[in-house]
Amino acid sequence: MSVKHVLSRGLEFGRCVCQLGFLKSAGRVVAGNLRAAPPARTVQPRAFLPTRYRYYRTSLGGLAARLQSAAVWRRFAGGSPRNRSVLLAFGVGVGLIEQQLEDERGSAAACQEIQAVFRKKRFQSPLKQFASGYKLEDYKIGNRIGKGSHAVVYEAAAQFAPVTESGGKSRQREEDFPLAIKMMWNFGAGSLSEAILKSMSQELVPAAPRAVKQEKEQMILDGQFGNQPKRMLAHPNVIRVYRAFTADVPPLPGAREQHPDDSAGLGNNRTLFVVMKNYPCTLRLFLEVTTPSHRVGALMLLQLLEGVDHLCRQGVAHRDLKSDNVLLEFDSGYCPRLVIADFGSCLAQRDSSLQLPFSGAWVDRGGSASLMAPEVATAVPGSGVVIDYSRADAWAVGAIAYEIFGQRNPFDGAVGLESRSYEEKQLPPLPAAVPADVQSVIRLLLRRKPSKRPSARVAADMLHLSLWGRKALVGHDSAGMRKLADWLLCQSAVVLLRGCSGPKGDSVEAELQRCFLSNLELEDLRTAAGFLLYG
Incomplete structure (x- = not known):
């Protein structure tokens, strides 16, 4: 819009406000002229509206109301040059505001269209679908590959032929x-299948469709999640449970030593078995032998944030996020792909509030002390007390980031900080070679107050912009917003073309970019850009 056009449009609105000031609320008149179809989420011009014009955007109604008052009217109703200058300044302000709103409407519409395109392309697990597998006898059990306080994990292979998506049969080498298979310790759920599945239903939160036999699914999950089973959509950075069933505990390798009551057939000798994909190692084991480059480290951090954001959107708080509960494999370029696993301590809610009433000390906070967010660690049980977990997992990602970049978790061990009492200035410095944007994200994630801590979505958007769109943040005005919108359109085209020309799901970077575009929200993106530009 030219300067002449801005002035003419601004003067038109300014004159309208002044002429109708006594007849009706000028705020309503101006609002009516500027009104647009409301987007899905309220858009606030934070980072890209120049500072000197923010007052007009946020208090336009108040300014118009002042012009209604008799005192102001008597003072500025004349035709002197001074009075014309006042109206001209007001007109310019309103004209610039209208242009900003037009840009916002266009950017919001573009974001919604991009989001709609990529949400249609739901993530599909590369593992072939099962036609059977509801019995332990359907699997060949290998060596033990992991053990925790609630379960033991064995490598396994299906003794039936998995079904491909096209309906054909696929061959599987016997040694693969x-x-x-994760075998849960049944310490008190009884020996009835329904009671076991209901007691351990948190393990089924990341379950795929038909993971449990259909006749049992509704009955099992009703008591835990409400009238309908909790069903979480698939995501490349969250584990997928393919089958879940109960069975008598067999004489598996090490079972007698690890769980003598079950292996001897005493007490609750039936338990839950969960079938998942076999991953090479955990994040902790990987970081013990390898220090990733700073770019790979940023991609790993970004994957954790994308996984946590997906959980929050689905109404799930993991509550026990740590490097032992993150599994790892590699894409074709040997870039680590991370998946969040072990949902035994999760909080799953259909209303997605992620708020847990903390009425007594018997209520489980979840997690370990070294990775427990301040708002969780400092909560004192009592009537009406509620723990908000909406940003607790994001805080844990900030602590794990230290491990990813070769440092010790600052809250781990007796010599570390305590999340209930630390001050932000006490956080140890990260290696100087870690990019400034990445360091900024980690520092923001570890803020004590949840209200000052970015959500996992905003933190992920910060890393996306830093990795692929930093050059688009050239300004802090509406021109910068338009350039960012142009970059989003170009990025969408690149990702779509890449998906059509190559194998889907093969590249970690391609997966991350699809996640970013499918969750695109202008308000979150603007907040992320503001953090990057202004800290």
Whole structure:
């Protein structure tokens, strides 16, 4: 819009406000002229509206109301040059505001269109679908590959032929173990299948459709999640449970030593078995032998944030996020792909509030002390007390980031900081070679107050912009917003073309870019850009 056009449009609105000031609320008149179809989420011009014009955007109604008052009217109703200058300044302000709103409407519409395109392309697990597998006898059990306080994990292979998406049969070498079977310790759920599944239903939160036999699914999950089973959509950075069933505990390798009551057939000798993909190692084991480059480290951090954001959107708080509960494999370019696993301590809610009433000390906070967010660690049980977990997992990602970049978790061990009492200035410095944007994200994630801490979505958007769109943040005005919108359109085209020309799901970077575009929200993106530009 030219300067002449801005002035003419601004003067038109200014004159309208002044002429109708006594007849009706000028704020309503101006609002009516500027009104647009409301987007899905309220858009606030934070980072890209120049500072000197923000007052007009945020208090236009108040300014118009002042012009209604008799005192102001008597003072500025004349035709002197001074009075014309006042109206001209007001007109310019309103004209610039209208242009900003037009840009916002265009950017919001572009974001919604991009989001709609990529949300249609739901993530599909590369593992072939099962036609059977509801019995332990359907699997060949290999060596033990992991053990925790609530379960033991064995490598496994299906003794039936998996069904491909096209309906054909696929051959599987007998020595391969593409699956993992997790056997839960049944300490008090009884020996009835329904009671076991209901007691351990948190393990089924990342379950795929038909993971549990249909006749049992509704009955099992009703008591835990409400009238309908909790069903979480698939995501490349969250584990997928392919089968879940109960069975008598067999004489598996090490079972007698690890769980003597079950292995001897005493007490609750039936338990839950969960079938998943077999991953090479955990994040902790990987970081013990490898220090990733700073770019790879940023991609790993970004994957954790994308996974946590997906959980929050689905109404799930993991509550026990740590490097032992993150599994790892590699894409074709040997870039680590991370998946969040072990949902035994999760909080799953259909209303997605992620708020847990903390009425007594018997309520489980979840997690370990070294990775427990301040708002969780400092909560004192009592009547009406509620723990908000909406940004607790994002805080844990900030602590894990230190491990990713070769440092010790600052909250781990007796000599570390305590999340309930630390001050932000006490956080140890990250290696100087870690990019400034990445360091900024980690520092923001570890802020004590949740209200000052970015959500996982905003933190992920910060890393996306830093990795692929930093050059688009050339300004802090509406021109910068338009350039960012142009970059989003170009990025969408690149990702779509890449998806059509190559194998889907093969590249970690391609997966991350699809996640970013499918969750695109202008308000979150603007907040992320503001953090990057202004800190």
